[in-house]
Amino acid sequence: MEKTRKNLGRLIAAPHILWSVLFILAPLIFVVYYTFTDAYGTFTWENIFALKEHANTFLISVSLSVIATFICFLVGYPLAYLIAGYKEKSQKIMITLLMLPMWTNLLIRTYSMMAIMDDGGFLNSILGALNLGKVHLIGTKGAVIFGMVYDFLPYMVLPIYTIISKLDKNLLEAARDLGCNPFQVLWKVVLPLSSGGIISGITMVFVPSISTFYISQKLGGGTFELIGDTIERQFQNVSTYNVGAAISLVMMILVLVSLAVMNRFTKEEAS
Amino acid sequence: MKALSRIYTALIFIILYIPIVVLMLFSFNSTANTGDLTGLSLYWYRELFSSPDTFNALKNTLVLAVSASVISTVIGTAAAVGLCKFKKNFFKNSVLSVTNIPMMNPDIVTGISMMLLFVFLGTLLGRDEKLGFTTLLIAHVTFCLPYVILSVRPKILTMPRSLPEAAQDLGCTPLQSFFKVELPQILPGVISGFILAFTLSLDDFVISYFTTGNDFQTLPLLIYSMTKKEVKPDIYALSTLMILTVTVLLILSNVSSKEKSTERRLTL
Numbered sequence: 001m002e003k004t005r006k007n008l009g010r011l012i013a014a015p016h017i018l019w020s021v022l023f024i025l026a027p028l029i030f031v032v033y034y035t036f037t038d039a040y041g042t043f044t045w046e047n048i049f050a051l052k053e054h055a056n057t058f059l060i061s062v063s064l065s066v067i068a069t070f071i072c073f074l075v076g077y078p079l080a081y082l083i084a085g086y087k088e089k090s091q092k093i094m095i096t097l098l099m100l101p102m103w104t105n106l107l108i109r110t111y112s113m114m115a116i117m118d119d120g121g122f123l124n125s126i127l128g129a130l131n132l133g134k135v136h137l138i139g140t141k142g143a144v145i146f147g148m149v150y151d152f153l154p155y156m157v158l159p160i161y162t163i164i165s166k167l168d169k170n171l172l173e174a175a176r177d178l179g180c181n182p183f184q185v186l187w188k189v190v191l192p193l194s195s196g197g198i199i200s201g202i203t204m205v206f207v208p209s210i211s212t213f214y215i216s217q218k219l220g221g222g223t224f225e226l227i228g229d230t231i232e233r234q235f236q237n238v239s240t241y242n243v244g245a246a247i248s249l250v251m252m253i254l255v256l257v258s259l260a261v262m263n264r265f266t267k268e269e270a271s
Numbered sequence: 272m273k274a275l276s277r278i279y280t281a282l283i284f285i286i287l288y289i290p291i292v293v294l295m296l297f298s299f300n301s302t303a304n305t306g307d308l309t310g311l312s313l314y315w316y317r318e319l320f321s322s323p324d325t326f327n328a329l330k331n332t333l334v335l336a337v338s339a340s341v342i343s344t345v346i347g348t349a350a351a352v353g354l355c356k357f358k359k360n361f362f363k364n365s366v367l368s369v370t371n372i373p374m375m376n377p378d379i380v381t382g383i384s385m386m387l388l389f390v391f392l393g394t395l396l397g398r399d400e401k402l403g404f405t406t407l408l409i410a411h412v413t414f415c416l417p418y419v420i421l422s423v424r425p426k427i428l429t430m431p432r433s434l435p436e437a438a439q440d441l442g443c444t445p446l447q448s449f450f451k452v453e454l455p456q457i458l459p460g461v462i463s464g465f466i467l468a469f470t471l472s473l474d475d476f477v478i479s480y481f482t483t484g485n486d487f488q489t490l491p492l493l494i495y496s497m498t499k500k501e502v503k504p505d506i507y508a509l510s511t512l513m514i515l516t517v518t519v520l521l522i523l524s525n526v527s528s529k530e531k532s533t534e535r536r537l538t539l
Contacts, residue, residue, distance in 0.1 A: 009445060013353025013366075016346050016416065020369045023413045027384035028372070034387055079283050082276045094280070096521060101287055103517045105474055107494045108510040112290035115297065115507075122293050153287070182272070211377030214476075218498070228379050235383055235481065244383065252380045259375055 031252070034245030039238075047246035054230055054247060061227040062254075064141060065209035068148035069156075072205045073198070075149070076156035080197075081186065083157075084164040095161065102154045107214060113147050114138065114218045139221030147219040148209045155204035163197030164190060199262050207255055227251055291514060298507035315508040325509065328493040332473060335404070335489060339411035340468035346412070347419030347468075348461050352453065355427050374417040382481035385410050389482060402484035410482040411475065415468035422467060426460035427453075466524075 038044045083094050101109060116122045117137040124134050137143045167190065175189045213228030220226070225233075227247065234244025301310035319325055350370075357363040373381050386402070389409075393401025434456065438448035454461075476491035483492065490513070497506045 009356040010353050012349040013357075016350030016353075016370070016420075017366055019346060019413070019416065020366065023385065023388070023409055024369055024372050027381075027388040030387040030391060031380070031384045075283065079280060082280050085276070092525070094284075096525060097284055098287075100514075100518060100521060101291065103470065103474070103521065104291065104514050105476065105491055105494065105510075107476055107491060107498065108294070108506075108513065109290065111494075111498050111506065112294035112510070116290055116293055122297075150287070150290070153283075207375070207377055211379045213379060214495075228377075231379055231383065235386070241387070245387065248380045248383055252376055255377055255380075256375065 031245050031249050034242050035249045038242060047242045050243050051246055051250060054227070057225050057227050057230050058250070060224060061210050064145055064226065065148065065206055068145050068152070068209050069202055069206045071145070071149050072153050072156040073202065076153055076201065077160055077198070080157045080160035080164055081190065083161055091165070095158070098154045098157055106151055109151055110147055110215050110218050113150060117143055117219065138219060139223040141224070143219040144216050144226075147215040148212065151215065152205040152208055155208075156201040159200040159204065160194055160197040163194045167193055199265065203259055203262060206258070210255065211251060294507050295511045295514070297504055298511045300504050303503050315504040319505050319508045324488070324493060328488050328490045331487055332489040335407060335411060336469050336472040339408055339415055339472040340465050342408075343412045343415035343419050343468045344461060344465040347416050347464060348423050348457070350416075351420050351423040351427055352449070352457075370417050370420055373414045378477035379481075381414060382410070382478040385413070385478070386481040400484050400486070402482060404487045407479060407483045407487060410478050411472045414475070414478055415471055418467045418471060419464035422464035423457055423460040426457040430456045
């Protein structure tokens with residue numbers, strides 16, 4: 001009686017398990033299947049070999065997203081630290097201000113960046129009015145990196161802030177009493193204790209940066225491609241689905257491996 | 272030191288908000304110029320509201336977000352409750368890991384993997400239009416599920432196990448004990464999971480882009496197709512309205528959570 005009751009309880013997880021198999025696992029199997037077959041469904045290594053052509057795009061994507069993630073950390077960490085030092089009421093307002101851009105659609109934010117940086121855009125008309133000449137920004141790698149930082153900075157700040165604001169204030173006080181200056185407190189106490197927040201901030205910025213395909217289209221002005229753009233282009237046409245699947249598979253492995261490495265890193269830190 | 276920290280914080284927030292403010296400003300521009308303000312007018316708002324596409328996309332977005340968040344909340348809550356009754360073993364761990372895949376995977380991979388499945392199934396069933404509302408709904412439920420489970424699970428894990436047991440000892444059927452004892456306990460988690468799912472679904476572009484057909488357009492997809500064409504301030508007008516809606520919602524949710532917390536203090 002007790003046992004059947006327990007099994008009945010377990011049964012309500014069944015729809016979700018079925019759903020996960022059908023719509024999470026099965027699609028991934030399809031990615032693998034498409035990677036190793038040609039348009040007619042016969043086995044081939046061709047798509048894996050074709051990856052060589054896109055090696056350069058991979059390299060650009062990885063480097064741009066690593067740079068963007070690093071800048072987000074450099075800018076975001078001090079911001080999170082400073083916000084945590086304000087009065088509780090100001091903290092709440094600032095976090096809301098930080099969340100508002102996050103809740104605004106990424107397309108809108110990127111598009112407004114483009115309107116500002118465009119050759120005939122807001123920035124250039126201000127510079128022109130001040131007789132400072134013009135700057136050409138759209139189409140440069142710098143513009144794409146700036147777009148990534150602008151779009152994903154809140155994702156870096158929020159997890160770090162959450163951890164720092166929950167830190168035991170006595171620890172900081174003890175460090176100060178024992179003769180640490182504010183920078184030593186930050187470097188020797190706060191930074192190591194907030195490593196969990198840093199890791200989740202890094203992943204929350206890195207994963208969308210490396211896979212983006214809108215930011216580079218708008219701010220890159222079509223002068224170079226990121227790996228997300230390449231994937232999107234392959235899926236415009238049925239005949240290149242297989243190559244697209246191969247590139248996606250590589251990107252997925254890349255992301256999941258780096259996530260696993262970072263998780264391991266935090267676990268060791270915690271123990 | 273304090274002044275320096277103020278300047279830094281202010282500077283970041285100003286940079287963060289400049290694009291949004293500029294965008295709102297230019298939505299009131301009297302011409303299609305996106306570099307110079309030539310005069311204020313509501314022309315682009317009228318233009319926006321005269322297009323049936325806007326209303327259609329708005330309706331589609333809301334229908335999709337409501338159905339996806341309701342379905343994912345029901346399935347996800349049931350899963351979180353059911354999974355608790357499993358012992359810690361390989362099976363439970365694998366279910367939880369698989370559940371988290373859409374949360375960790377880049378959106379574009381989730382999107383194209385589902386598209387490949389849907390195209391295959393569509394061909395199998397001999398459908399002409401393989402992608403549309405149904406596939407979009409399935410995709411949205413799938414990427415919302417991990418977030419629902421993530422918000423409900425902690426509430427279940429912290430709930431005393433003896434509560435449902437006591438209810439059943441006192442004569443409740445398992446169903447009664449779930450609705451009368453367990454559900455009220457985990458309700459805050461269920462509600463925040465629902466809200467999270469709703470906003471994720473409203474906001475999603477990448478996964479929707481790959482899993483929708485020609486005849487079903489949501490607001491993010493509409494914005495995407497608008498930005499592909501010539502730059503016109505009607506997108507600014509639409510964006511301004513969306514940002515204002517989000518702002519109002521955010522303020523309302525802050526106010527309501529404040530009221531709730533004072534209420535709780537009073538009842539304690």
